Amino acid sequence: MTKPVVVGVDGSPSSLDAVETASGEARIRGAELRLVHAFGRSSAHLPAGGPPWSPAGTGVRELIDGTLAVAERRARDAAPHVAVTRDVTLGDPLAVLEIASRTASLVVVGSRGLGAVGGLLLGSTSVHLAAHSHCPVLVVRGRPHPAGPLVLAVDESPVSGHAARFAFTEAHLRGVGLTLLHVCRPGDPEAYDGPADPPFVTYDEALLRTKAEHVLDTVLAGRAERYPDVTVTRRTVVGRVRHSVVEASAGAQLLVVGARGHGGFTGPLLGSVSQAALHHAHCPVAVVRHRSSAPEADGPPPDRTGTATGEPRP
Template identity: 40%
Template sequence: MNVMELPVVVGVDGSESALRALDRAAEEAALRDTELRVVYASLWERYEGAALADDLGGTPAEPVLARDIVESAARRARQRHPGLRVTADTVPEEPEYALVRESRNASLLVTGSRGRSGLSEALLGSVSLTVAGHAHCPVLVVRGEPAVRPHGRIVVGVGAESAEALRFAADEARRRGAVLEAVRAWKAPAQGSPSPAALAGESARHRAERAARELDEAVESALKELADIPGLPDAVPGAEVRRRTVEGPARTVLVDVAEGADLVVVGAKRRPRSFGLQLGRVTHRVLHHAPCPVVVVPERG
């Protein structure tokens, strides 16, 4: 199946965070003119199953709750986006494993930042963190408070491994008619180096110029590749692109620049033979502290 035809998948669990994720996922599916798949994952069937149902003389509370949640979510999505194709399913599996598996056949996977635990959203929940670190498709984690209206600005971090992230961000900006702000961080020479102050200043200037040059090359390459992809709607407007280089650690720069953005997009290198959490320091920091929704895009190669 062409990636343009793959569904947008959203994980729900009845929490307020998942409700915001559902709304964003429905919006993304409508923008892509594709199906929305709503998934509730739980281990109730493995640990309770038919035996408990027999003991209780009926259906256990957990599957009833799961069915109510997914059916309610599907109704909400259809009401907000009439004509949207919506499917809903409950899966007897740990949420993180179920969603990573779902990501194999999805164009985008959407999660909230927290589940029903009621804990503070200052840091990301374990399910969203695991999914972002292992999913096979881009993962949108809905962070921050819901915006009253869009700001019309999408931020993407540009580094050594960000080609897929750039393409995703440019495509998203085009679909929304938003400004794409491509940001590359760079570091000045350490203070107190043995080189004279003048030479240190020149080195910093050269580093800034190199960062700007690499940023331009990466953006132009991504836009060219995006323009060559068949099947993109002709009605999608071209995105205004702003290029920005900022001195400082990338993990801090991106969190700061994301203030007031609708979305911040970062790439994450996938290591096929590694089973650990596949998130670098920059992506990890942005997921935990960004003031807006975050998309983590797998970078392969």
């Protein structure tokens, strides 16, 4: 059975955009959509008349029901045939969504929240969630290009294997092309052409690009045959990694990046490239966490149950 797609709802315009995106993700997966509203404890976030620990207090239930009703209408307008459930939970939004991610195929959130009842995304919350989720997290931001490809940022670490599995599956489900991007850093010691230190070092660009092609070959190994319907474009760039990844997101439907997150809520946040993508990308960003020494083996491509616009595939 396909795990549900979870979306965080707080009533803000950003979270409603996330609901619409999550509806499309649930549709193409043939999954249930779960609307999650985390009811915070702070009395500053509650209407007068109800205790901060009780969502049944005066005016609070009506407020929650109204917020979720609007979100459910948005979801049904975007994907009429997707099953939608509501989940109102008392607790910290980060902890609630982290727990929900344990049984989800994808968690979708907006890039900004109101910080009101159940406010989800304020400051670095989206970064923190992406770093601790048990499944991929899709942060809805920027302006996705409907006809653009998915872009996967690739490096030589095991993280790329996990991110690649998600990216190929997502491209297959959406029926779009996939661009594999590897950024070659001039400061790579293997490419030094002399004893000088950066920024005065000269480097062998041909060596950098040869190394980049090897990295892309590793990510592609076996996947081109497993996903024959996904058109792959290889792209190598020499330059600054964060800037190049953000720049590549322009004109894309989705940017996929890997991350070395740590369990619990005491570990460090995401790496600088993932954080830069979440804060500055021109399109939505999916962050895929790395939890083991090697990615799980790719299974057979899932059936495509719909397109990004909700029309059934022939």
